[in-house]
Amino acid sequence: MSMRIVNLEGESIAASFRKPAIEHEWTEYPLSTADQVVERLAGAQIAVINKVRITAEHLPHLPDLKLIAIAATGTDNIDLAACKEHGVVVSNVRGYAVHTVPEHAILLMMALRRSLLAYVQDVRDGLWAASGNFCLFGHPVGDLHGATLGIFGRGSLGQGVARLAEAFGMRVIYGEHRGASAVREGYTAFEEVVRTADVISLHCPLNDATRGMIGTAELQMMKPTAVLVNxxxxxxxxxxxxxxxxRAGEIAGAGVDVLSKEPPRDGNPLLVPDIPNLxxxxxxxxxxxxGMxxxxxxxxxxxxxxxxGTPRNRVV
Known part of the structure; x- marks a missing residue:
C-alpha cells in the first residue's frame, strides 16, 4: 500500500529529507497555517510537521491520518489526548541537538558575562579610539570559571550544557521543580537555585507546570550580577x-533563543531596543x-x- 505523506512545513528546516524506503507519494508545502491543515492533509496517512498546530477540531476531519511525524522534540503544538482518542500515533525526534543547543547556550553565557555586545558597541562608537589608555573599560567582565550554573531540565540538552560548563570550570547544580514538596537526590531546591546561581539556563518542556516559571518574583530573587539563558x-x-x-538592573543580562510567539509579528517586550545586555x-x-x-x-x-509496524520515538 502506497502511503500519502504530506510535509506541511518544508521551509521550517534548511535541510532536505531523503526519500523514505517505502512505497509512497510525497507532497510538500513550504509553510502551513492551522486553518490549512484539514485541506492539505485530506487523504494523507502521514503528516510531517514542525510548529503548526494540530488540534482536536482537526482530527475528526482526517480519518485517514495514522501518524504525525513531528520534526522537533517538543509536542506542545499537538493535542496528544485527541490523537490518542483517534488512534493517531505521534513520533518526535530526539537527541539531534545535544551539541548545537548546548554550544549556543554557552555562547550566550560567555557573551553576557563578558558584556560582549556593550564592548562591541563602544568600539563602533569610537570610544576605544578616543581612549587615553591602551584598553577600554566600562562594563563588567565575569569569567565562567568559578561561577555557579543553575540548570532547570536534566534531559540530554541540560546535561549537554552541564558537560561544557564543567569544562570551563563552572559549578553546576540542577534545579528541582517549582513548588515540589520534596527535593530529589542530585537536585537543589528551586528557590535556592534562583537565589544563588550566577547563570540560570532553562532546558524544560513547556507545560502547565513550567509556564511562566521565571517571573517577577524569581527575577527579583536572582543575584543582581546573574544572567538568564533560555x-x-x-x-x-x-x-x-x-x-x-x-531595565531596572535587577539582573545583569539575559540571552534568549525563543519567544512566546514565533515569529513575533505583533512585537514582543524583549524586542524593544533600549533593553541593556539582552x-x-x-x-x-x-x-x-x-543538527538539521x-x-x-x-x-x-x-x-x-x-x-x-514498529513505531519509534513514540509520544502517544
Whole structure:
C-alpha cells in the first residue's frame, strides 16, 4: 500500500529529507497555517510537521491520518489526548541537538558575562579610539570559571550544557521543580537555585507546570550580577517581567533563543531596543548543519519504522 505523506512545513528546516524506503507519494508545502491543515492533509496517512498546530477540531476531519511525524522534540503544538482518542500515533525526534543547543547556550553565557555586545558597541562608537589608555573599560567582565550554573531540565540538552560548563570550570547544580514538596537526590531546591546561581539556563518542556516559571518574583530573587539563558521555550519566562528587570538592573543580562510567539509579528517586550545586555536570537540554537540533518534523518526513520509496524520515538 502506497502511503500519502504530506510535509506541511518544508521551509521550517534548511535541510532536505531523503526519500523514505517505502512505497509512497510525497507532497510538500513550504509553510502551513492551522486553518490549512484539514485541506492539505485530506487523504494523507502521514503528516510531517514542525510548529503548526494540530488540534482536536482537526482530527475528526482526517480519518485517514495514522501518524504525525513531528520534526522537533517538543509536542506542545499537538493535542496528544485527541490523537490518542483517534488512534493517531505521534513520533518526535530526539537527541539531534545535544551539541548545537548546548554550544549556543554557552555562547550566550560567555557573551553576557563578558558584556560582549556593550564592548562591541563602544568600539563602533569610537570610544576605544578616543581612549587615553591602551584598553577600554566600562562594563563588567565575569569569567565562567568559578561561577555557579543553575540548570532547570536534566534531559540530554541540560546535561549537554552541564558537560561544557564543567569544562570551563563552572559549578553546576540542577534545579528541582517549582513548588515540589520534596527535593530529589542530585537536585537543589528551586528557590535556592534562583537565589544563588550566577547563570540560570532553562532546558524544560513547556507545560502547565513550567509556564511562566521565571517571573517577577524569581527575577527579583536572582543575584543582581546573574544572567538568564533560555534556549528551550519562550513561555517559560514572563517576557514583560524580564524586560522590566533588565531595565531596572535587577539582573545583569539575559540571552534568549525563543519567544512566546514565533515569529513575533505583533512585537514582543524583549524586542524593544533600549533593553541593556539582552541578546535575542531567532530560534536557531538547534539549527547547525549537523543538527538539521539529524532532524530530517530521524523523521524519515520514524516513518519507516511506523510503516514496518514498529513505531519509534513514540509520544502517544
Amino acid at each position: 534556549t528551550s521555550r519562550g513561555g517559560l519566562v514572563d517576557e514583560q517581567a524580564l524586560a522590566d528587570a533588565l 541578546i535575542v536570537t531567532p530560534h536557531m540554537a538547534w539549527a547547525s548543519d549537523a 540533518k539529524g532532524v530530517t534523518d530521524q523523521v524519515i526513520e520514524n516513518i519507516e519504522a511506523f510503516v514496518a
